[in-house]
Amino acid sequence: MRFAMLLTVLLQSQGVLAGWLWGDDEPLPQVQVAEPYVEWRTGPAEGYPVVRVSEKGEWLTLLLRKTQWFKVQDDQGREGWVHVDDILLTTDGSGELVALSEPRFDDYETRSWEAGVLMGEFDSASVTSAYAGYTMTENLSAELWGSQILGNASEILMVNANIVHQPFPYWRISPFFTLGVGQVYIKPKATLSEPEDRTDVVAHAGLGLRFYVTDRYFIRAEVKDYKIFTERETNEEATEWKVGLSVFF
Incomplete structure (x- = not known):
């Protein structure tokens, strides 16, 4: 239900943003x-x-x-x-x-901005993410992500800045690789020991696929490995997978 609501907001906002960018x-x-x-x-x-x-x-x-x-x-x-x-x-x-000009899926090549909503798991906890991206070159794009992770022991908010590389941008099913850094805010749920909230630096590497459905929409699936740099004696690691819908502007 939460994913459906987020997708509805995304699809409705696409029309609003298009009007803002190109005029009505x-x-x-x-x-x-x-x-x-x-x-x-x-x-x-x-x-x-x-x-x-x-x-x-x-x-x-x-x-x-x-x-x-x-x-x-x-x-x-x-x-x-x-x-x-x-x-x-x-x-x-x-x-x-x-x-009449028939729309083609590869019309996405003329678009510079994209946004999307994805859902999946972050180290066995439910994760919901939204992002916006800008295409810098044929193969490279920059993205800004925000994620909410709901686990049994804690609630996590994470912000990341990513660089994405697409070696084959003209393929309809196009693989990509991503590297990024960010910050994670971890709020433990109430326990007898009352652990403190903490903020840590996080870095990741990942790969995924983009499947272009139309000239404007595509399905995105990805897997990322995270390294969380803590102030403790050891750092933490986590694996995340997500899938969702994205739209070009």
Whole structure:
């Protein structure tokens, strides 16, 4: 449930951030019906009933696309769904047939920013992490992470700065390696001995895979080995694995 809520926030914020970065002032595209008629349906599938018909010469505003269907609106504010094949038979303001650019998964190469939410285990304790990253070169990116780790004996908050190397950035399933440093704040749960809270420096090395689902979304899975530098006689080690969803901006 917690993971679903975090993913919902991520997906909703993607639209907000995109509007902040590129602006929301651009007018929505409009097309003119060139065939004798175009059928509207109540939903984006053939199984939905036909709700109305637009005749030749009517103008439609394209609101959004969902797979092979466009949500449209007429000049009276009515909305419905039209198949992409019918949209391809409409014309633009110059009278030319509409040309649609199909999104490709490798369009991610033009994007510099990304963010994601991942969940997994940190040394057998539940971990939830969020990050933001910036692509510096074709193979290198910098990331800032925040994690919450909930164990039986303590609650841990961790912040890391990472460098990520992708040797094959154009592969749809792309491996990567990561190195990073950060700080960990450990708050032990109440016991008879009342142990004190502590803050330690942490470093890690890891590897993982990125699977590009669309031009904007990808699944990320990774494993990291941590070294926690304590003020005690010995340092501590931990292994972490996580998987989650990321989005490009």
